[in-house]
Amino acid sequence: MASQQQRAWLVWGIAAGFFAYGFFQRVAPAVIVDDLMLAFALDATLMGTLSASYFYTYAALQVPLGVLIDRHGPRLMLAVGALTAALGGILFALATGLWSALLARSLIGAGVAVGYIGTLKLVGAWFPLQRFGLLAGLTLAAGTAGAIAAQVPLSVVVDGFGWRPTLLVMGIVGIALAALILLVVRDRPPAVERPAAEAAAAKHDPPPPEHRLSGILVRRETWLLVAVTGLTGAPILAFAGLWGVPYFVQVHGLERPAAASLTSLMLVAWAVGGPVLGALADRVASRARLILVIAAANALLWLPFALYPTLPLALALPLILALGLGGGAMIIAFAITRTVFGTAAAGQAFGIVNTSVLLFGAGAQTLFGVVLDRFWTGAVVAGNRVYEPSAYAAGFLLFSLTAAVVVAASLALARVELQHKDVPGD
Numbered sequence: 457m458a459s460q461q462q463r464a465w466l467v468w469g470i471a472a473g474f475f476a477y478g479f480f481q482r483v484a485p486a487v488i489v490d491d492l493m494l495a496f497a498l499d500a501t502l503m504g505t506l507s508a509s510y511f512y513t514y515a516a517l518q519v520p521l522g523v524l525i526d527r528h529g530p531r532l533m534l535a536v537g538a539l540t541a542a543l544g545g546i547l548f549a550l551a552t553g554l555w556s557a558l559l560a561r562s563l564i565g566a567g568v569a570v571g572y573i574g575t576l577k578l579v580g581a582w583f584p585l586q587r588f589g590l591l592a593g594l595t596l597a598a599g600t601a602g603a604i605a606a607q608v609p610l611s612v613v614v615d616g617f618g619w620r621p622t623l624l625v626m627g628i629v630g631i632a633l634a635a636l637i638l639l640v641v642r643d644r645p646p647a648v649e650r651p652a653a654e655a656a657a658a659k660h661d662p663p664p665p666e667h668r669l670s671g672i673l674v675r676r677e678t679w680l681l682v683a684v685t686g687l688t689g690a691p692i693l694a695f696a697g698l699w700g701v702p703y704f705v706q707v708h709g710l711e712r713p714a715a716a717s718l719t720s721l722m723l724v725a726w727a728v729g730g731p732v733l734g735a736l737a738d739r740v741a742s743r744a745r746l747i748l749v750i751a752a753a754n755a756l757l758w759l760p761f762a763l764y765p766t767l768p769l770a771l772a773l774p775l776i777l778a779l780g781l782g783g784g785a786m787i788i789a790f791a792i793t794r795t796v797f798g799t800a801a802a803g804q805a806f807g808i809v810n811t812s813v814l815l816f817g818a819g820a821q822t823l824f825g826v827v828l829d830r831f832w833t834g835a836v837v838a839g840n841r842v843y844e845p846s847a848y849a850a851g852f853l854l855f856s857l858t859a860a861v862v863v864a865a866s867l868a869l870a871r872v873e874l875q876h877k878d879v880p881g882d
Contacts (some may be wrong), residue, residue: 460645460856464582467641468775471530471575474538476602478568480610480626481545482510482605483697483723487716490840498556500832500841504825507698509558510565511818514634516812517569529643531572535634537574541567542630549624559746562684565814567630572599573770573806581644588739589791593734596787600727603696607720611713612825672804677796677872683865684747685789686812690756691855692783693817694824696722707765708843721773722780729784737788744792744870748863750785753860757782760853765845786813792869820858858875 485492485507493503525533541708544563572595579591613622672678696719704715733750733806735741757779760767767775790809797805831847 463848463863464645466577467582468575468591468595469841470633470636471534471571471578472598472639474534474637475571475575475599476539476605477626477630478571479599479602479608481541481564481568482606482693484606484623484626486696486698486701486719487607488614489692489702490712490838491614491619492557494559496551497715498554498801499845500825500828501822502554504698504822506554506557506561508818508821509561509753509816511693511821512565514547514564514569515818517566518573518802518807518811518814521570522573522804524578525574525806525807527569528719530570530577531641531643533570534574534641535637536632537567537570538630538637539567539609542634542834543567543838545627545630546624547627549622551619551671556710564851569814572810576806578641580645580794582672588708588794589603589734589736589738589787590731591734591789591869592794593731593784593787596734597727600730603723604727605728607701607716611716615713625811654678672797672808675796677869678805678808680865680869680872681789681793681796681809682812684744684751684862685786685809686816687827687858687862688747688751688754688786688866689813690778690782690820691754691858692726692780693775693778694723694851694853695821696726696780697817698821699824699862702846706842707848708769712750716778718773722776722783725777725780726783729781730787731784732781733784734787734791735789743788743795744866744868746814747788748780748783748866751859751862751866754779754782756865757858758859760851760858762849762856765849765852821853823854827851827854842869 460477463858469664485503489503492498492506496502496506498506521533524656541564542566544560544565544844547563548560551560575595576592579588579595581611596857610622646680700722701712701715704718705712708715710718733746737746757775760771760775790806793805794810827850828843829841831844831850832841835842
């Protein structure tokens with residue numbers, strides 16, 4: 457038993473490592489915004505679009521990948537994803553113009569799109585049900601560790617070697633991950649048979665209506681979970697993933713490494729909040745009401761940034777930490793998804809819900825850039841646009857309104873949550 461437990465953690469660790477790699481690639485543009493804007497002659501809107509192109513392919517593939525994972529297993533799909541991401545990473549490091557950079561970022565997003573749902577599928581096969589919330593949170597923590605590596609450590613390496621050589625090496629790392637997945641990861645423990653629903657999917661037998669994509673899409677719970685999950689993660693992905701570093705540099709006058717350090721604190725708190733809130737979600741009576749409380753707090757915590765964008769760093773720091781912790785509430789929505797849909801359609805359900813994280817995250821990055829450009833006064837330093845505190849304030853107000861929408865959606869979700877009980881796997 458001990459050997460199988462160790463193997464389970466090894467399988468999870470490798471899959472979660474790939475998810476961390478994807479998160480690194482997701483937020484890497486945040487610390488090289490100036491380099492990219494200068495290299496490709498971008499304004500804030502185009503910069504947001506370049507960064508968000510990763511999210512669009514990632515989001516577009518979530519549901520198809522969910523179906524493929526249910527049919528062919530996570531191991532194969534994770535390996536193919538790692539190779540695709542590696543190709544995209546290498547092409548991005550060599551890109552000579554905006555269109556080639558957009559193609560490369562899109563390939564990276566397509567490759568790492570399988571990371572989270574593939575890892576959750578492995579968690580469902582290798583670990584007992586009562587650990588699902590915790591492992592989902594730990595997976596998010598692993599991903600956040602990758603994002604943290606793309607902040608201060610990446611900034612230091614880029615300052616020493618340049619952004620192109622650094623990202624070229626990271627592309628090669630993706631090839632090594634693909635080999636490791638193929639060598640070590642297996643879809644389920646050796647003694648466990650393939651679940652009946654999964655075996656039927658592999659043989660192309662028609663699933664029951666409630667396990668079909670069309671059946672999942674028409675359920676009210678699905679769209680409430682989409683709203684709650686996507687809008688909880690969007691401000692974190694927009695701020696920590698792209699615009700936080702420019703905010704601290706332009707509004708507070710910090711150097712890029714110091715700005716990246718402060719932004720990383722939000723990601724550290726997010727990494728802590730994921731497993732803590734995931735474990736808590738396995739124990740509370742109403743997970744939706746827990747999300748409601750956290751979302752209300754998030755709405756209030758963004759307001760000081762919106763009202764006082766030049767907020768002293770001594771006050772901004774605890775707010776950043778609290779908002780990062782609150783972002784971990786996204787994991788609770790995945791736990792509710794597991795409760796509502798069971799394991800038979802897990803890949804598809806996780807894919808649909810995870811799509812919202814990327815779509816809303818991409819939209820938030822681009823929309824924040826649009827707001828900055830709307831309030832731009834024409835200031836330019838060293839060829840790059842400089843935005844006033846009032847421009848950032850308008851973006852932060854959007855984050856507060858986003859959290860308020862989560863409050864309303866989680867309230868509606870709580871009304872249907874009682875109709876479902878945790879069920880074991882197939």
